[in-house]
Amino acid sequence: MNSNSFVHTMMFQTTKFLQLVVQFSIITLLRDASCLETDTVDASLILKDSDTIHSAGRQFTLGFFTPNATTRRRYLGIWYYVSPASITWVANRDTPLTDSRGSLSISPAGDLHLTSGDGSLVWSSSSPPSPPRNATAQLLDSGNLVLRDAGSGITLWESHQTPMDSFLPTMRVTHNPRTGKRVDLNSWRAPHDPGRGNFTAGLYAVGIPQVYIWKDGVRVWRSGPWNGRILTGVTGMYSVYVDGFSLGMEEDGTYYFTRNFRQSFISRNFLNADGVLVEAGWDDQKRDWDVRWMGPARDCDFYNKCGPFALCYDQTTPICSCLRGYEPRNRVEWDKGIWNGGCVRKSVLQCERESNATDKKREDGFTKLSFIKVPDFMQWMSGLETECESLCLRNCSCFAYAYDPGIGCMFWGGDLIDLQKFPGTAGSDFYIRVAYTDADKEKSNKGVAIIVSVVASFVAASICLAFAWWTCKTRGENRTSAYEKEGNSPSDLSEIVLRSDMDKVRIEELPLYSFEMLVTATSNFDTRNMLGMGGFGPVYEGNMANGDKIAVKRLSSGSGQGSKEFMNEVLVISKLQHRNLVRLLGCCVERGEKMLIYEYMHNRSLDLYLFDKTRDVLDWRKRFNIMEGIGRGLLYLHRDSRLRIIHRDLKPSNVLLDEDLNPKISDFGMARIFGGNQDQANTGKVVGTYGYMAPEYAMGGRFSEKSDVFSFGVLVLEIISGRRNTSFYNEELSLGLLGYAWKLWNEKNVEDFIDMKIFSPSLKGEMMRCLHIGLLCVQESPRNRPIISIVLSMLSSEIAHLPAPEQPGFTDRWSRSSTQTPSANHVTHTVMEGR
Template identity: 65%
Template sequence: MAAISTRNSLRTMISGRNFLAIIFCLFSYGFCLETDTINAGVVLNDSATIVSSSEIFTLGFFSPNGSTRRYLGIWYTVTKDTVAWVANRDRPLNDSSGTFSISADGNLVIMNGNQEIIWSSNVTSNSTSGRNTTAQLLGTGNLVLRDVTGSGTLWESHRYPTNTFLPAMRIFHNTRTGQRVSLNSWRSPQDPDYGNFSSGLFAVGIPQIYIWNNGRPIWRSGPWNGRVLTGVTRMYSVYVDGFSVATEEDGTVVFTRAFRQQALMTNYLNTEGVLVEAAWDNQKRKWNPTWQAPIDDCDFYNKCGPFGLCYSNNRPKCSCLTGYEPKNKEEWDSGNWSGGCVKRKPLQCDRDNNATDKHKVDKFVKITLVKVPDFIQWSTGIETECEGLCLGNCSCRAYAYEQGIGCMFWSGSLIDIQKFSRDAGSDFFVRVAYSEHDEKKDKKVIIISCVVATLVAISFCLLLSWWWMSRRRGRSVTLEYEGGEVGQLNSSEIRLHNAMDKVNVEELPLYSFEMVENATNNFDVANKLGMGGFGPVFKGKLENGKEIAVKRLSTESGQGLEEFMNEVVVISKLQHRNLVRLLGCCVEKDEKMLVYEYMQNRSLDVFLFDGSNNILDWRKRFNIIEGIGRGLLYLHRDSRLRIIHRDMKPSNILLDEDWNPKISDFGMARIFGGNQNQANTRRVVGTYGYMAPEYVMGGRFSEKSDVFSFGILVLEIVSGRKNTSFYSDELSLGFLGYSWKLWNEENVLDLIDQRIFSSSSLAEIMRCIHIGLLCVQEIPVNRPSMSTVLSMLSSEIFDLPVPEHPGFMDMWNGSHFKTAESANKVTITVLEGR
């Protein structure tokens, strides 16, 4: 009966939503047809619209801002200003007398007040007529003309895009016929006619995306390696970003994107020739740009000329590749880099046969994080073969290797080379004469010798100064370790237990105690944000107005210098939008403090479990789930280090002002080696209720340990219940056991937090519960990896496997384990593996 009641409630909610959608159309756009389809005999006049079944897209007549001309277009329902497709872009209507319908010959047509056809789908078929064709606006924004007698799709708007790349749209290039479907910019914001800029796929060789200005390239994405476009920053994987490239049997290479269902996204080419990606912010009712290209001077095609390298962080931005020099020194020094660079010394093949150094073999200089040059030649092969293949070809000037592509080679001029600081590019190897390499080595030796001598002299002077200052002040700054060892604090490094193991923190500022004390108003209790296993956390404000959060090691804390150092080691080397940023640390006056960016919305547990009036709606919760997943994927697979967090829980998930989640507290984290998948520990650390069974019972941890904790988090976020405080007296079940019971009884609706329950998001919530249960399966190998989890969340993987028995299904019993909690009663736990 409860299930029947729930279904009836859902039907009522859905019908109510459709009624509201109709009212919305009537008041916003005039008359809204109660359908997404146009049949023979139906005429759409200037004031009428139709809306797709997803309610994301609307079709009708519009005028661009500042114009009185009328066009038929498709726009995002949330805002009429965002037009995604225009039919009569080069033949506007001058008044509101236009109509849209299916003509007698079965075509879609726009007619003016004089019944003249100004635009037509222009399908030529002897078998079609107005009686057997129908048009439908799909949920992807695609207007499709079909033959209802069985001939299938006759015409679709996705084959004729304007300036916007819509979900499920196919941007393609047929290398045999030369046919290409690409985006074309508007002429101006007031005129959707064909502009100067276009963007599309160029698939001769390795597929790349270009932006052209009247056919001349102005930006290039770098080659597709099967996962990402290597020259595009902040592109992670097919699963995360949704982009894919496929080759069909007729030679057509297709570029598509499966947009994430939970976010309203748009990609468009603006009137200035810039590709923009934006996400809809429903609270602020506006589009927020998330990426664009080109974004700076180095993004522009061939900015530094042949054999020139562009790097935005350098001054000047352009430099010549190793072994090359400016072609025209005066022009180069004046900032005109278009002439590029030329070779300084001849390569082996270019040297005269009588030259004494003819036998000297050329060398290769490696440059990291490079958008490789245009005009790529390639061959399949393993990485170790590339250098030999290039060296054996006199015309080969450089090579690179990308998994998914193979060996890439360049002959002739090296055009459009850009260096990145992170998150993109490939290792690039430039061929130089042997003498260039030897010269560089000699220079290195001289420079290193001078630097070492200078550093020795400076160190000696600093040592004398320190000794004098210590005597004068009558004290010195020391750190006492848990083993009793005492070490001096140096301004550029912090020593660990092993004197040989040092952490260089030159990139991590050392804050003085006075600065932190002033920022927190002498650690005023009014600025106290909370208490963690490390100690109290205070809010502070620096003199420049920047807000910070300060974690101060408590003398009563169960954690100590080891966790402090571990956090400095780990998080100082990481940078990701879903990881909290460590700004610096303070080690002075026997104090150990970590300084973080301040998170305005505190931690996730405050809004899930503390009865806050600020309820997290489902959209925020889903974005938080996905953000945590992205952060864990970065830790496990994409960062310079390979990190297992080991203490994932809601209080360690911080929320910024836009409710973006950031993983924090890396005191328990462990770094894995490149080929290491699992490790053992004699000291089990973490938080009661979030640790995987194999970790608690045997001390074994791996990426799947974090996946288990992530599964618990997902179930907590969906249910609004804290797993460690949940207990069913009637069933003697803990949180996981209760969730598993509801799943098997197909009564999982009882698990959902009623504050977020709605018919529109029910399918997505149920999918998250399914994923959560997959993550908490007892056997680690059965749990999905974080990359697979993200693919499941974005519905890249649509059919999910059936979850098996979770770990710790029965009620947790603390008496099974020897636990040692910190003195301040926080949730940090130490378990001895048995």
């Protein structure tokens, strides 16, 4: 760990300790406060030091507090009801009271006045001068203290207009590029001192809007540009997860950045005294905040860490490297780890060559970097991705370009400042202009590297698979021999975990379960413990000796799948971890058996709840949450995991429900891993289930993210209608479920499509929107289908206006006399296609 990392870590730990001290102090000092049963202060009420009021939904509290038990300083503030130490706003941050006799009241002029015990004015809301008004101040569930004229309802003042360190629901941080006027967050001076600190955070809207942190006016962190949904340089920020971050513009040209939280989820965003933006969620069980994101958190997060024309990447040593075609400006300092001087170009670009040079006509090229926080000071213009390169190449002052669907083409003509690479979790593709000599070298090096890599990978894979088989077989025999020799009974066995290094893809490095343990857990694979049957084989419920439940998927001897699918599922799911994906606990390869052990899902699969009439009916809210959860799981597979996964067999029986009916995608035996630049692939072996395959996949073997989106669309239509696509057939109209939905949509008669057991006039609008989204997902052309991140933004209404859908694929029901019989929903079929 270098010195910067060490200092930053120590600062964070010290801050955490001080926060605990402050929390204890504040809770102690607030213990005897009396709560007034109101959320409003009016002319008849004086809020004394010992009083508090709560917002209507008990989200926030207004009252007096002391940030440190060793001082007598008193402040008027707002804090989270669940966490008194989490102060979000302070009225008199720079003018503390020195005793406990302060009070808040409304003055005759209609302003909020905070006065000390001797009656002197300490703080005022300072509304514009006007005749006396009948004003009231109300604490809202957004943490906003709003002063209104009771007669007209006009807002006179609100605490959200003077934010402190916390970014609260509906609050706006603003910037007017024309006037320079801005509203920013400002840190506390120290963890125990709410006075004005050295750090500010806010919006900078010159060019493409970004969020910055400044220390005394100097940039220390940058979010990357806003693309209409997310800040592209913030890791882990996805529009469907962040509950409504949005950017807008007021009539006077002021840009604002805001956020709308779901009220059921308590989330906190604030700028701490060390200048770090923190996002945390309240954990009700631990009664504490769970930090989810911090920035800056690593060395490369700090602004322009490596200087111009250099790339910062925390996972390399050293963390700074010059871009292709560049070299350190000062080699001696660079080798010492002093990188702020950055890099300079080695080769002359085409525009810079002499007009009589022999290579004057040799064009420059571009080298690509992936997962990049693009540099600062970008220019942009609308355009297609295919146009960006030529536009940059024609401009002699263009050194690099990038493209984002929500922004268009971005160009850089000056120093490339604050370039950072992420480990495959965020960022954009970034193209650097290089002289033809450097471009030729890169092509040559890539060719050699690809050949070496392919040969080495083939040899390594063969050795690993052979070694894995031999090791597991040997260990299985040794465990069996030892078990029989020692005379142990199966009930005495506990889980055998060799290693749980999920970064490797070797079966012997997964947690291994013994065959005897699984025999005992499933009562010798008793049919009464069988949870279901899939293409892989039967799945059994198991009860471990420690009381834990597991699900055991056992490869059937008659299965169409085998070792390849088994290893594929181990390879794929062992690399994944997400709340909407089922968790693989381990495996067993022993005595000719192949078994996978998963977490047990108490409510089995989604198809039972949708299509089994003996089950309880899922209400609309649960169905909507299930749709959203499946979408989040797909987004993780397609975009956010270390591997880019196409599931290829998404259907209700492969969506499992936990005890709270949260969905988890399962069965990755058919999944395919895509390379970083791969958009689609072809296969001669079409696998999956009829009724859920996209047309281009079922008929031509082409699959992509849009294939999964089609399957998701079918799922959405099934969830809305309560009807199974593979068994629905309208005899009168000769239509399948997709065609039936399309017909009713065009006739504006969607009520007949919605499951009558859940239909409600008050929910019709949301149900129609989901039907609309489902139809967009099952459009025949993959080009027309939205990607899953857009689908989730549509579901959450972040995208308000939806395009009109085109006709779905497979609108006509296939013939019952067809040579290919549709499969049942619970069995995966493999179809051989001569393509």
